[in-house]
Amino acid sequence: MSVLLSAVATLGAIGAGSAAILYFVGRKFHVEEDPRIEEVQEALPAANCGGCGFPGCASFANACVKAETLDDLYCPVGGQETMDRVAEILGKIAAASTKKIAVVRCSGSCDERPRLNLYDGASNCTIAAALYGGDTGCSFGCYGLGDCEASCTFDAIHINPTTMLPEVVEDKCTACGACVKACPKDIIELRKQGPKSRRIYVSCVNKDKGAVAKKACNVACIGCTKCQQVCPFEAITIENNLAFIIDDKCRLCRKCVPVCPTNSILELNFPPRKETPPAVKEEATVNA
């Protein structure tokens, strides 16, 4: 009996002593942290995706608390709603920002861009890009090996097995930018999502001369400048035989899309065009 008592007493004493040590050490080495950091962190989506540019939500919360203004800070996953809540907690003002979405600027599918050789190396776009210009005549286009798909933490981009091109799932994409960084050919771009999720962009990154680009791919941009000439807002630049539509200047008027001779400019989520009878169209150009 006394053995049991002494055992309980000894262990109890060790336990109490350890608790006391832990309590005092906890008090002495306590790190002073602004309680608002934790509050802001609770308001964030906890995806830890890095889309904000910081290594995780805790780091972003820290930056929000320490920053003078919230102008350069934006959580693409939480969006405006989250930033407004953070602003509320901190008594600051959230910057008004536009919702962006990832856009794949290549339409060189197997049908449009013939394959010239067979690649059986490692299934990784960055590795293939370091090796050679790809299995088609266009050395700028998509390799279709899925580095973008592998980098996405929101299941928002997938390689279509028929076209061998990536496709963005609109309601899942948070524009965090992981796929943009992952693509070794800089094909993916974050562009404004636009009203009703409408957007217009040149779906090509080929910088070869027009004839060379067209030979490799039916829907390549040949740098003919027809789109630039017809744009009423000076939103299109042509550099290195490649047209580019500037997000901030484009008003989605759709004038450039039908004039492109290779159908390289894509318009997404617009209503279908009314068919213009050829006779009327000819008259219009004569008068213009």
Add this chain to the structure above:
Amino acid sequence: MLKTFRIGGIHPKENKFSAGKAIQPIAIPAQVIIPLTQHIGAPCQPVVKKGDKVKVGTLIGKTVGFVSANIHSSVSGTVLKIDKALDASGYKRDAVFINVEGDEWEEKIDRSETLAKECSLSSREIIDKISAAGIVGMGGATFPTHVKLIPPPGTKAETLIINAVECEPYLTSDHQLMMEKTEEILIGTTLLMEAINVNKAVIGIENNKKDAIDKFTVAAKSYPGITVQSLKVQYPQGGEKQLIDAIVRRQVPSGALPISVGAVVQNVGTAFAVYEAVQKNKPLVERVVTVTGKDVKNPCNMLSRLGIPLNHLIDFAGGLPETTGKVVSGGPMMGKAIASVEIPVTKGTSGILIIPTLESKRERMKDCIRCTKCVNVCPMGLNPTLLMNLTEYSEWERAEKNRITDCIECGSCSYTCPSDRPLLDYIRLGKGKVMGIIRARKN
């Protein structure tokens, strides 16, 4: 007594089908395409334009910066254009297109066959001549030779090692050059010794080239300071650091250059090119190329001018066999499969290997079974399976700590892996990323 390197190594089948085949010159076609990047370093600036007349040996591309090499015309004719052309890099890069007319050489080039033994030039003058002639490492690495011959401050050369190993299976261009141009190579070696101020040179030859070992051992007796060392047939015996370990028994520290242990290594083809440049005023305009493969009708060693499209060489060797799966520029271990046979011969084209489909197809990758075969064979003592994993998970800090930058990309790991894991491909990716991080850190 056979020497060899102490860590790792493999022994793939040698398959030297073109061994003993005398070097034959190949006819010059109507047009050549000479890329302006045929070396490690900055691309050359063209110094000719459309319509210019050139002769063999005329300078057409000038160096930009220190790590670069001049490029000379390998034919006589008229410059058609300077445009982008597909080359062995897999991408289109700037090249000079020349329409061939006759075969006129620059006057200063001595085309006679007489052996020129004497040389009264100083070390600096020899290096300048090598630099002007656009000589690069002929083993395939194409590192500008004059850069290697000028040791950085604080280092001193003690031994010159001539890499006559040719450890890649199938390739025999160096071997044949050794048998046919023995004296010239020895003179070139003497010139290199003078250039770096050493009185000791060792020519390392793998034991599967006994005729070359015998010929050189006898001939080297007339050249003071030059000895021949026979080496065990093991891959990658011809790797710079492995060769230094085998011959002078020193290991180059991680991240350091061979000169830090007093060694300067030059390929035997480079030694020959140095002889031609210094003694015959001939810039680098042609090289020996092996065309080989199991089903190739006429495996051979060709003397080809730079700029000749590869399909001409393949036709000379009997054409592309029906069974062709891959055409590789270089050897089967470190060579690169090419996407088109119309790319031109460049300074680094040591051979064209045509592999049948059954042997060239890469199997689907499976999981790592932790067998450590890759660790056993790595000649740099690295852990390839770990490095591949770290690359897949973007763990760059750990990859750097595990010496990913020491990888010499020999391919021994991918060769031995029983799960067909593309170890080297991923390690190369990781190596590139880590080197980028290191560069950014220095800036």
